[in-house]
Amino acid sequence: MSDGGVPEGSDRFSLRDWRQDSAKQKIKRLIGAVLVRLFPRRAAMLRENSFTHHGRRLSLLNRMIGAGIGYGALQAGDYETLGEYHRNFWGGQHAKAYHDDAPERFESVFLRYYTPLIDELERCLATRGGVPTLCEIGSGAGLMMDYLARRFKAVKRLIGVDLDAVTTAAARQAFPDPRMEFVAADALDYIEQNGQPDWVFLTQNGVLEYFPPDALDRFFRLVAGLAPAAVALIEPVARNHDLATRTESTPYGQEFGFSHNYPHRLAQHGFQVLYQHEERVFGMRTLMILATIDPGAEA
Numbered sequence: 001m002s003d004g005g006v007p008e009g010s011d012r013f014s015l016r017d018w019r020q021d022s023a024k025q026k027i028k029r030l031i032g033a034v035l036v037r038l039f040p041r042r043a044a045m046l047r048e049n050s051f052t053h054h055g056r057r058l059s060l061l062n063r064m065i066g067a068g069i070g071y072g073a074l075q076a077g078d079y080e081t082l083g084e085y086h087r088n089f090w091g092g093q094h095a096k097a098y099h100d101d102a103p104e105r106f107e108s109v110f111l112r113y114y115t116p117l118i119d120e121l122e123r124c125l126a127t128r129g130g131v132p133t134l135c136e137i138g139s140g141a142g143l144m145m146d147y148l149a150r151r152f153k154a155v156k157r158l159i160g161v162d163l164d165a166v167t168t169a170a171a172r173q174a175f176p177d178p179r180m181e182f183v184a185a186d187a188l189d190y191i192e193q194n195g196q197p198d199w200v201f202l203t204q205n206g207v208l209e210y211f212p213p214d215a216l217d218r219f220f221r222l223v224a225g226l227a228p229a230a231v232a233l234i235e236p237v238a239r240n241h242d243l244a245t246r247t248e249s250t251p252y253g254q255e256f257g258f259s260h261n262y263p264h265r266l267a268q269h270g271f272q273v274l275y276q277h278e279e280r281v282f283g284m285r286t287l288m289i290l291a292t293i294d295p296g297a298e299a
């Protein structure tokens, strides 16, 4: 058993290397593929708004079809389409149910495991001087924005960007602090149109894991173009992703999210990693990374 109570052999948090599937996974893949063909309308609906997310809320049939859809894109190496399914889910009607649990998650996960990254950010900002704008990508219910606003009193502007318009509107209402803005948008488009030098970009609890590799590169390119800038990332990676040797991004886990090699990608784009720490959070391997980029350093 791992420290999170998950058997080490479990595929829940592992890279999705379908060529090495277990017998159980092979059966799931085959049944999923058949069901996608038998239930084309249901499959289309799942591609549009549920895919494999939050399996416990989906019926067994929908879960199997979701797996068939995921495996289909995986076998075709079509990571862009996987990314589109993720965007459909997070911008769709079912995402709110996930965000409704945000207060409990914030207490039991963020406050318990992730605040050392914010301590590092505080130290880094004190050394560098100036007052940045904080921009959280995937701000969801807005709880980390609120935490940051309370903690960084000198910061005049905090921007939370999220795909989910309903949850973003609720966050705006819940946190009327005039320093805080909540924007319902695709973060990459938002940054491209509005990003400024001296911004710090943050993610929490898995956001970039839903970006296919090209979108991740676009994100780092955009931020590098705004140098001086910083990123403070809290992102999961697959249990068996060897970051020392495996540089490419690969889908992982039940959701077919992406396990990216963040340190490698950041270095490629000219960032300097100031802090990197790994935690096991309920069996999930999570990376906390603080990295900065200065003008002229971008790749």
Ligand SMILES: C[S@@+](CC[C@H](N)C(=O)[O-])C[C@H]1O[C@@H](n2cnc3c(N)ncnc32)[C@H](O)[C@@H]1O
Residues within 6 Å of the ligand: 087, 090, 091, 095, 102, 105, 137, 138, 139, 140, 141, 161, 162, 163, 164, 185, 186, 187, 188, 203, 204, 205, 206, 207, 210, 211
């Ligand atoms: C796992 S949730 C985490 C939400 C929040 N950080 C939390 O901890 O509760 C992933 C979040 O990323 C957001 N997201 C994913 N892709 C995005 C994109 N391209 N632009 C903006 N937000 C995105 C989703 O809408 C969702 O709120």
